[in-house]
Amino acid sequence: MPSTRRRVVPTPRLGSTVVLRPTSEPGVRFPSEVDTVEARDRRGQERAITGNRLTSWAFAEAYGAPDAESAEGTALRWARERAREAGVRAVSPGTGDALRLLAAVSGARAVVEIGTGTGVSSIHLLTGMRPEAVLTTVDTEPERQQFARQAFRLAGFAANRTRIIPGHALDVLPRLTDGGYDLVFCDGDRLEYLECLAESLRLLRPGGMVCFAGVFAGGRTVDSAAAPTEVRRLRELLRAVRESPQLTPALLPVGDGLLCAARV
Numbered sequence: 100m101p102s103t104r105r106r107v108v109p110t111p112r113l114g115s116t117v118v119l120r121p122t123s124e125p126g127v128r129f130p131s132e133v134d135t136v137e138a139r140d141r142r143g144q145e146r147a148i149t150g151n152r153l154t155s156w157a158f159a160e161a162y163g164a165p166d167a168e169s170a171e172g173t174a175l176r177w178a179r180e181r182a183r184e185a186g187v188r189a190v191s192p193g194t195g196d197a198l199r200l201l202a203a204v205s206g207a208r209a210v211v212e213i214g215t216g217t218g219v220s221s222i223h224l225l226t227g228m229r230p231e232a233v234l235t236t237v238d239t240e241p242e243r244q245q246f247a248r249q250a251f252r253l254a255g256f257a258a259n260r261t262r263i264i265p266g267h268a269l270d271v272l273p274r275l276t277d278g279g280y281d282l283v284f285c286d287g288d289r290l291e292y293l294e295c296l297a298e299s300l301r302l303l304r305p306g307g308m309v310c311f312a313g314v315f316a317g318g319r320t321v322d323s324a325a326a327p328t329e330v331r332r333l334r335e336l337l338r339a340v341r342e343s344p345q346l347t348p349a350l351l352p353v354g355d356g357l358l359c360a361a362r363v
C-alpha cells in the first residue's frame with residue numbers, strides 16, 4: 100500500500116469523523132473502491148448511512164471540478180488562492196458547478212453578479228454562459244476586482260465578456276436595465292439580500308433566475324437558537340422567496356446553501 104495522507108472531514112453535531120482514503124492520484128478527490136468511512140460514536144446501519152451521506156456530499160462537491168491543467172482550472176486555483184489570502188469566502192466547487200449549470204440551461208446572455216470577490220464564482224458563471232454573453236459583476240472592493248480581472252484573463256475570457264463595476268449593490272442595481280438579465284447571482288452583503296431580491300425581480304426577464312449564496316449561514320439558519328440579525332434576514336429571505344407568487348424556488352444543499360428561484 101502506498102503511504103498516503105488522509106483527508107478528515109469533521110461532523111461536529113454527530114461527534115463522528117469521516118475519513119476519506121485518497122485515491123491514488125494526489126489531489127484527486129473522487130471516492131474510489133478503497134474509500135472507506137469510519138463514523139465513530141455511531142452504531143451499525145446508522146453509522147454506515149451517516150458516513151455514506153457525508154462521503155456522497157464530499158463527492159458531489161468535487162464532482163464537476165475542471166481539469167486542473169486547463170485554463171479554467173488554473174484560473175480557478177489562482178483565484179481561490181487570492182481569495183484565501185484576502186480572507187474572502189469564495190463559493191464552494193459544488194456551488195460553482197450549480198451556477199455554471201444554471202447559466203448554461205438558461206442560455207444566459209446577460210448575468211448580474213453581486214460580490215465579485217477574486218472571481219471564483221464569476222469564472223463558473225462565464226463558463227456556463229453563451230460564448231458572446233456578458234457578466235456584469237459588482238463589488239465594493241476594487242482591489243479584489245483587480246485579481247478577478249487577472250483571473251478572467253488567465254481563464255481565457257475576452258475583456259468584453261465582463262463589465263466590472265466597483266460600488267455598492269444597492270447603488271448599482273437600480274441603474275441596470277429592467278428585464279434585461281437572465282440570471283442574477285447574489286453573494287454580497289447578506290443583510291441586503293431582501294433588497295437585492297426586489298431589484299432582481301425588476302432586472303430579470305420572465306423565466307430568468309435569481310440565486311443567493313450562503314443561505315444556510317453555516318447551519319445557523321435552521322438552528323432554533325437565538326439568531327443574529329444576518330441569520331434573521333436570511334430566514335426572512337427564505338420565507339419571502341417561498342411565498343412569492345412571482346417565483347418558483349428550490350433550495351440547493353451545495354456549499355453553504357444556494358437558494359434559487361425562477362421568475363414566473
Ligand SMILES: C[S@@+](CC[C@H](N)C(=O)[O-])C[C@H]1O[C@@H](n2cnc3c(N)ncnc32)[C@H](O)[C@@H]1O
Pocket residue numbers: 182187188189190213214215216217218219220221237238239240243266267268269286287288291
Ligand atoms: C463572499 S464574497 C464573494 C465571493 C465571490 N462571489 C466568489 O465566489 O469568489 C462577498 C463579496 O461581496 C462584497 N460586498 C460586500 N458588501 C457588498 C455590497 N453592499 N455591494 C457589493 N459588494 C459587496 C465584498 O467586498 C466581497 O468581495
